[in-house]
Amino acid sequence: MRHDSMRARNLAVVLGEIRDAGPLTRAALAERTGLTKTTVSKLVSDLLDAGVVAENGAVRDGERGRPGVAVRLSGHRVATLGLEINVDYLAVCVVDLTLAVRLRRTKWAGNRDSRPEHILGELRSLAESVVAEAEAAGLRISGAALAVPGPVEHGLLRTAPHLGWRDVRVADLLDLPFKVDDFEVDNEANLAALGELWFGSGARDFLYVSGEIGIGAGLVVDGSVFRGTYGLAGELGHVVVEPDGPACRCGGRGCLEVYAGQDALLGKVGSIPELVARLEAGDPAALAACDRAGRALGLALTSAVHLLDPGMIVLGGVFAPLFPWLEEPAGETLSTRLGQMRRTPPRLAVSAIGADAAILGAAGLVIQRVVADPARALGL
């Protein structure tokens, strides 16, 4: 191994230990990594200079009781950007190296049947103001990831039926206001699942169900997202609920989205908060829409549980505020339908991070990459 790649690997090993087990003294780091104290000191010094780690006050070092200075991740310099294009909003957040959310901004917008250039221009403006604010606070943006409402294959947004986009190479059209080597575009549901993994309940095995205008899902097994062969897995919204049901925008019929997508839930109601208010007031039409959506969700989840075998099911996006009204019809359908194939059906839970899941997952993904290879990501 050449010196540079050896050093890069050792930087990653030391930073990984600090992230997973810090604060740690240099002596403890040497012991845990098997590197010499001299090597550890040099690497820690480089990480301190780059603002990646910071020193704590003196701490007791293990059982022998000698005091030492411990290092921990620093949230003061390195940060990443999470971006989202949704059908009715754009969103941006900044997350620092400690996974603290430093800034978040949402801009409501009508993106249905829109031109990609126009929406990506709007997103750039939003990102520009957020990045300026982050930089004013001393942060440096090391990379970004963008969530889009449709399947992405090798950076190409294959289709986003509600935006009216097909085969859009999003990364080429988004001219970010800073130089990033690390820019990733992925399906909103995959990134939201990662958001739930890193910022949510702490579960490591679950199917995250993202209720939006469209419905997607991201399966996390032992802390990793299952992506299928081409990265197109998890399209729960187009699982067949009723073979002779109404036409879906995807070209199929009776897909889950037709019964439980945001449009079907809202009907003539103007917004999710308004729908929640009506549900709380006992409005029969609102209750019937949720019951119908919950049963359809239970049917699609029955097929999903049989095929994907998730540890639990987390409902997010607009399904989070509607959870009290979806839980019973969905859970009952699921437990009746799953029959004897499993001891118990997977538990239904509500996402604690709601609509922020996708931008948090996007920013978190880039943080993971920085920690996995700080030499490359930060030019150390």
Add this chain to the structure above:
Amino acid sequence: MRHDSMRARNLAVVLGEIRDAGPLTRAALAERTGLTKTTVSKLVSDLLDAGVVAENGAVRDGERGRPGVAVRLSGHRVATLGLEINVDYLAVCVVDLTLAVRLRRTKWAGNRDSRPEHILGELRSLAESVVAEAEAAGLRISGAALAVPGPVEHGLLRTAPHLGWRDVRVADLLDLPFKVDDFEVDNEANLAALGELWFGSGARDFLYVSGEIGIGAGLVVDGSVFRGTYGLAGELGHVVVEPDGPACRCGGRGCLEVYAGQDALLGKVGSIPELVARLEAGDPAALAACDRAGRALGLALTSAVHLLDPGMIVLGGVFAPLFPWLEEPAGETLSTRLGQMRRTPPRLAVSAIGADAAILGAAGLVIQRVVADPARALGL
């Protein structure tokens, strides 16, 4: 690393190279593995003694043209056993280290609503005679794996509705006629998918669909089986095709199995060969049953493609001989339903190994483990 574990690792590295790129000379092995020629010679000598590899005649060694003796995998000594309990048969095969099938035996049996002890006794007898024959041919059985028609969680067969079994710890009940350290029980569809991977078309990304009395599926992504959280993924037979359809043995309703399982396909016809004869003769009832099954299969596969994103779909088991009559209704349903979510629907193909897929996958799985760690598997 201790000497023993270092040697075990090196044995595996050398054997892996021979498997993947052999025949190879000792010099070529040293070059490819980075081990010294002395170490390689000692390891090859141990592998020769154990009958794991054999020497070819002199071959040219690369470009320099020096002749050398090359070693390759040997099929003469090490072998493994693949076993299957199906609803209407028991099957056993012996595969040698080169993945050549040396013996196979099927015993037709009515295993519906049977006692596990009885069936496992029958399987033991069948295995006994096959093992005796293999040993007479100079083979030594190094391990075995068993395919069962239902989901397996940590060695426990959770349920096999058509056998009438629930929560059976199969490994404890099967008293094999030889000592095996390596015995594995898995779902028939997972093992059949591995059979297709190692003995089939050579594809590395596909959903193997196993049509039997029940219907299962095994998803292979980049050469590995996706198992889900508890090993229960791929239960295609219980994907919901028609929410208000007939009751299924699993406790659900309108599952794929109700429309396309062997019982639904056969109706009053006695066997699959008889059904094929009727189809060839243009029998309207047989054609209608296949058309109905093919359309239901297409619907369930639509949901499976959206959730699992397979590279292609391989129909096996009883679906293999029926492929000419299933391909059109299933393929048409799939391409109509998948709509605009993908450029093209995954290709439908027929398994070339048919009913043997599960036993081949079972035996192949144990061969992979022998090659991955010959020191442990063979006591070298």
